[in-house]
Amino acid sequence: MNNETDWDYLVPLLQKAFGETLWMVSISLLIAGVAGLALGLAVYVTRRGNFLENRIVFTVLNLLINTIRPIPFIIFVFAVGPLTMALVGRTIGIEAAIPPMAIMAAVAFARLVEQNLVALDPGVVEAARAMGASRWRIVWSVLIPEALGPLILAFTFLTIAVIDMSAVVGMIGAGGLGDFAIRHGYQRFNWEVVWATVAIIIVLVQLVQVLGNALARKALRR
Amino acid sequence: MDHAPITPTTTPRSTTPPPVSAPPATAGPAMTARGLAKRFGTTTALAGVDVDLDGGRSLAVMGPSGSGKSTLLHCLAGILVPDAGTVTLRGREVGTLGERERSLLRRRHYGFVFQFGQLLSELPAIENIALPSMLLGANRRQATELAAQWMHSLGLAGMEQRRPGELSGGQAQRVAVARALITGPAVVFADEPTGALDQATGAEVMRVLTETTRAAGAALVVVTHDATVAGWCDESIEMRDGTVVDRGVLR
Ligand SMILES: Nc1ncnc2c1ncn2[C@@H]1O[C@H](COP(=O)(O)OP(=O)(O)O)[C@@H](O)[C@H]1O
Ligand SMILES: [Mg+2]
Numbered sequence: 001m002n003n004e005t006d007w008d009y010l011v012p013l014l015q016k017a018f019g020e021t022l023w024m025v026s027i028s029l030l031i032a033g034v035a036g037l038a039l040g041l042a043v044y045v046t047r048r049g050n051f052l053e054n055r056i057v058f059t060v061l062n063l064l065i066n067t068i069r070p071i072p073f074i075i076f077v078f079a080v081g082p083l084t085m086a087l088v089g090r091t092i093g094i095e096a097a098i099p100p101m102a103i104m105a106a107v108a109f110a111r112l113v114e115q116n117l118v119a120l121d122p123g124v125v126e127a128a129r130a131m132g133a134s135r136w137r138i139v140w141s142v143l144i145p146e147a148l149g150p151l152i153l154a155f156t157f158l159t160i161a162v163i164d165m166s167a168v169v170g171m172i173g174a175g176g177l178g179d180f181a182i183r184h185g186y187q188r189f190n191w192e193v194v195w196a197t198v199a200i201i202i203v204l205v206q207l208v209q210v211l212g213n214a215l216a217r218k219a220l221r222r
Numbered sequence: 223m224d225h226a227p228i229t230p231t232t233t234p235r236s237t238t239p240p241p242v243s244a245p246p247a248t249a250g251p252a253m254t255a256r257g258l259a260k261r262f263g264t265t266t267a268l269a270g271v272d273v274d275l276d277g278g279r280s281l282a283v284m285g286p287s288g289s290g291k292s293t294l295l296h297c298l299a300g301i302l303v304p305d306a307g308t309v310t311l312r313g314r315e316v317g318t319l320g321e322r323e324r325s326l327l328r329r330r331h332y333g334f335v336f337q338f339g340q341l342l343s344e345l346p347a348i349e350n351i352a353l354p355s356m357l358l359g360a361n362r363r364q365a366t367e368l369a370a371q372w373m374h375s376l377g378l379a380g381m382e383q384r385r386p387g388e389l390s391g392g393q394a395q396r397v398a399v400a401r402a403l404i405t406g407p408a409v410v411f412a413d414e415p416t417g418a419l420d421q422a423t424g425a426e427v428m429r430v431l432t433e434t435t436r437a438a439g440a441a442l443v444v445v446t447h448d449a450t451v452a453g454w455c456d457e458s459i460e461m462r463d464g465t466v467v468d469r470g471v472l473r
Contacts, residue, residue, distance in 0.1 A: 127340035130301055132329030133357050141353065146344050220344070 040113025
């Protein structure tokens with residue numbers, strides 16, 4: 001359509017889209033980080049043989065995670081529409097992107113947290129119990145420090161997955177870089193805009209990965 | 223914290239048991255158990271066991287695998303509640319206290335050394351030692367200072383920042399000994415503390431364990447199936463099928 005890209009017009013829009021992506025990703029990660037950590041811990045401690053063993057709670061939480069996780073995100077966004085409506089009062093726009101992103105990310109993080117905790121030496125938890133550490137102390141003084149490095153890497157992985165999700169929610173008018181690339185690039189056959197946006201996303205993902213790796217390395221040898 | 227200050231030992235290194243004449247720092251019965259019984263389903267793990275522990279003295283619990291040694295240690299330490307019998311700590315019945323109170327008791331009055339140390343692999347040695355003290359409410363600085371003193375007196379100076387993976391088996395067990403003693407416990411429980419070590423290293427760990435608990439005036443219970451290891455203790459009991467079949471005073 002147009003061979004001349006009007007960057008004077010597009011740059012402010014690109015900046016706005018970048019801001020929207022950062023906002024969506026940050027809020028979703030904040031919620032998913034807290035909720036996913038809690039959910040992952042809950043599944044771990046209620047697992048058979050662990051110190052808050054509870055079959056009902058474990059089964060329900062495990063089923064919840066297993067049910068949500070395999071749903072393709074693009075479908076999940078619409079499937080949770082009623083819940084989104086109830087939570088934020090609308091099903092389109094940037095606010096409407098938060099519930100599906102946060103829920104899907106929380107569930108993914110919960111599984112990552114649980115897997116990293118299961119990989120710990122159970123003898124260490126037994127020892128802490130023998131020493132009379134309370135349940136909360138075991139969580140904060142044993143489980144989290146022991147799994148800190150892998151948990152940071154898991155959160156890094158999650159951040160990148162959430163950046164990926166943020167491109168999909170453009171469909172429901174949430175804006176962001178993915179939406180920008182489609183509306184101003186793809187739909188107008190302007191590949192220059194598409195590739196410029198892709199480059200920005202690649203740099204963003206690389207920055208997250210480098211930062212995550214550095215933090216994990218620091219945690220692994222304090 | 224409500225415990226006596228530590229008394230680090232400065233005895234020279236040796237890998238043979240100290241002379242039989244070593245004076246026991248007896249300070250009245252620390253712990254007494256009468257008629258301890260425990261079943262797991264149809265298995266009788268303990269069938270009426272009596273134990274007397276004095277402060278500053280050590281007891282080796284010997285016997286073949288499955289004879290009930292660990293179950294006895296767990297009942298004495300309040301990790302398990304016996305089906306029958308009593309456990310008293312300094313005259314107070316503690317065997318049948320509730321979960322929460324037993325947990326507090328373990329934190330405050332007992333120290334533990336496990337077969338594989340069970341140190342937190344991501345924490346430096348000094349923080350591993352400081353942990354029980356922090357569980358008792360000491361702040362990080364106090365706990366770390368105390369841990370540093372313990373490391374120094376157990377010949378671990380300079381290894382404060384090493385992680386368990388960077389220590390030898392013997393060093394890791396000495397860290398475990400320091401961790402067991404940092405809170406000034408009345409009783410130290412050790413389940414196969416040399417089980418993962420070679421003979422010489424095991425002897426060295428037993429020397430450090432018996433000397434430091436004796437110097438601290440704590441009673442020590444060591445579960446082992448190795449007679450050489452038991453030889454470091456003041457007394458021994460031999461178990462078979464949940465009962466004590468032999469008792470001996472070694473020194
Ligand atoms: N938690 C448990 N559940 C079922 N049986 C157990 C349990 N703990 C110990 N036992 C059984 O009790 C007996 C004594 O075990 P234990 O005290 O561990 O012996 P030891 O430490 O001398 O090897 C064994 O027959 C063992 O199988
Ligand atoms: Mg055993």
